Amino acid sequence: MQTIQGLKLMTMEDADQLNEKENLKLFKKHIGHNLGKMLSMLGFADVIPVRANGMYITLNDGREVLDMTGHVGVLVVGHNHPRIINARRKWAEREGLETWKFFPSPYQAALCHNLSLVFPEDLEVVFFCNSGAEANEGAMKLAEKYAGPGRELIVYTDISFHGKTHATLTVSGSEKHQNHHFNQLENCTMVKYGDINDLRRVIEENMNSKGATRVGTFIVEAIRTEGVVIPDKNYFKEVRELCDQYDIVLIFDEIYTGFGRTGKMFAFEHFEVSPDICSFSKAFGGGKATFAAFITKPWIFNKAYSKMNEATLHSTTYNGYGEEIVSAMETMHIINDENLVSNSEEMGEYLLKRLEEVKNEFPDIVEYVSGIGLLTCIKFKSKTKKMVKLFSNRGGETIDKFITGAIITLLFKKHNILTFTPPHDSSQLLITPSLIINKKQIDFFIESLKEVLSENLWKVGFDYIKKLTPL
Ligand SMILES: Cc1ncc(COP(=O)(O)O)c(C=O)c1O
The missing domain is CATH 3.40.640.10 (Type I PLP-dependent aspartate aminotransferase-like (Major domain))
Structure with missing residues (x-):
C-alpha cells in the first residue's frame, strides 16, 4: 500500500508559486481538460486572483475586477466580509x-x-x-x-x-x-x-x-x-x-x-x-x-x-x-x-432601469432584460441569419455561446468586470452581484456594457470560434 511518507506533497506556499501556465496545466490534468479550456478561452486562466474584498477581486497582474456574478449568487455580503x-x-x-x-x-x-x-x-x-x-x-x-x-x-x-x-x-x-x-x-x-x-x-x-x-x-x-x-x-x-x-x-x-x-x-x-x-x-x-x-x-x-x-x-x-x-x-x-434586503430591492430597481436603457439603445442585440431585486439578466439576440449561415455546421446554441463569451471576455479584459452566463441558456448574462453593490458600481457596469455592445461583436465572436476549432 502506498504511504504518504516520502511523497513530494505540495504545500499552499508551493501553490502560491505556480505561474498561470503551470496552474492551468495542473487544473486541466486533475480537474477537467475542457473546463480548463473553457476558462482559458474567456481569459480567466491568464491570471490568478490573489485577494477578494467586498465587490472586488484583485488579480496577480494588479488589476481590480468588479464582480457582477456574486459568484453564482453565493456572495450576498461580498467577498471576505x-x-x-x-x-x-x-x-x-x-x-x-x-x-x-x-x-x-x-x-x-x-x-x-x-x-x-x-x-x-x-x-x-x-x-x-x-x-x-x-x-x-x-x-x-x-x-x-x-x-x-x-x-x-x-x-x-x-x-x-x-x-x-x-x-x-x-x-x-x-x-x-x-x-x-x-x-x-x-x-x-x-x-x-x-x-x-x-x-x-x-x-x-x-x-x-x-x-x-x-x-x-x-x-x-x-x-x-x-x-x-x-x-x-x-x-x-x-x-x-x-x-x-x-x-x-x-x-x-x-x-x-x-x-x-x-x-x-x-x-x-x-x-x-x-x-x-x-x-x-x-x-x-x-x-x-x-x-x-x-x-x-x-x-x-x-x-x-x-x-x-x-x-x-x-x-x-x-x-x-x-x-x-x-x-x-x-x-x-x-x-x-446592513439592511441588505432593502438594498437589494433598491439597487435591483436601479439596475433593471439601467438595463432597460441598454435594451433601448441596442435593440438589434438585446432581446430582453428581466429582474427582481438583484436577480437580473440580459438576453442577447445572436442568432442572426448571417451568423447562422456562417456557422451552420455548429448550430445556433454554439453561436450564442461564442457571442456571449465574447461579451464576457471583453468586459473582463477591457473593463475589469466579471460576468457569467447560466448553464441552460448561453445567450444571456445572469447578473447577480453581492447585495452590497452601490449605484456607482452599477453605473460603471452599464457604461462598460454599452461600450462592449458597441464593438463589432460578430467579429469578436468569429475570432473566438476560430480559436476553439480553426475553420
Ligand atoms: C435553484 C437551484 N437549486 C439547486 C441548485 C444546486 O445547488 P448546488 O450546486 O449547491 O448543488 C442550484 C445551483 O445553482 C440552484 O440554482
Whole structure:
C-alpha cells in the first residue's frame, strides 16, 4: 500500500508559486481538460486572483475586477466580509469542538432559532448539509416519507434546476437535454412552470379509488433564476390551495433566491404564500463556508420520521460543523444590520432601469432584460441569419455561446468586470452581484456594457470560434 511518507506533497506556499501556465496545466490534468479550456478561452486562466474584498477581486497582474456574478449568487455580503472573518477567527482560536456529532450543539440550536424567526409560520425544523442538491435530495426524501406509500409521485416544472445528483437531475426540467446520459428517478412527472391547470391535470389524472392522488410532492422555484422568470401573482396562491386540498408537500427551492437576492428575504414572499419545506444554500454560508439546509414544519418532520429508529434515517457526516454555523450565523446578522434586503430591492430597481436603457439603445442585440431585486439578466439576440449561415455546421446554441463569451471576455479584459452566463441558456448574462453593490458600481457596469455592445461583436465572436476549432 502506498504511504504518504516520502511523497513530494505540495504545500499552499508551493501553490502560491505556480505561474498561470503551470496552474492551468495542473487544473486541466486533475480537474477537467475542457473546463480548463473553457476558462482559458474567456481569459480567466491568464491570471490568478490573489485577494477578494467586498465587490472586488484583485488579480496577480494588479488589476481590480468588479464582480457582477456574486459568484453564482453565493456572495450576498461580498467577498471576505470582515465580520465573518473575525467571527471565524474567534471561533478557531477557541479550539472548541468542531464536529458536534455526539452532543447536541448549542450553536446549531441558536442558528435554527434564528432561522425560525426569519421564516414564516411554523417552519422551524432544520436539517443542515453541504450543497443545494443535497438539501433538495433531503427535502424530497422527507416529503416522500411524509406522503407515505401510494403517494410517491414527485411533480416538478419544465423550466427548473434543482441540482445534479441523480434525483435532483431527474426533477430539473432545464436539464432534460442532458438527462439521457444518466439513470432517472422513477415516479417523477413534469408540468409547465406557472401553469396551474397543468398541475391540476396531473393531480387529477393520478387519483386512486379512495379519492387520494398519487402526487405527494411538488418541487418548484418561486422565481426561476435563469432568465428571471416570475410567475403570475395568483399562481402560487392556487398552488398552495391545491397542495392543501390534496395534502401535497410543497417544496420551494430558494437555493439561489434565498436571503435577500430578489429584494425580499425569500422569493416566495412576493406571492404571499409559504412552503411546507424550503431548501437554501449559496448565500447561507456567507461566501466562506459550503453550507446548505432545508427547513420544514414540525408536523411534517415528526410524521415522516416518527419512530426512534428513524432518527437518523436521513443524515450526513458533515452537517453543521462549527465553521459553517459561525459563518451562517454572522451572515444572517450582517444581512440584518446592513439592511441588505432593502438594498437589494433598491439597487435591483436601479439596475433593471439601467438595463432597460441598454435594451433601448441596442435593440438589434438585446432581446430582453428581466429582474427582481438583484436577480437580473440580459438576453442577447445572436442568432442572426448571417451568423447562422456562417456557422451552420455548429448550430445556433454554439453561436450564442461564442457571442456571449465574447461579451464576457471583453468586459473582463477591457473593463475589469466579471460576468457569467447560466448553464441552460448561453445567450444571456445572469447578473447577480453581492447585495452590497452601490449605484456607482452599477453605473460603471452599464457604461462598460454599452461600450462592449458597441464593438463589432460578430467579429469578436468569429475570432473566438476560430480559436476553439480553426475553420
Ligand atoms: C435553484 C437551484 N437549486 C439547486 C441548485 C444546486 O445547488 P448546488 O450546486 O449547491 O448543488 C442550484 C445551483 O445553482 C440552484 O440554482
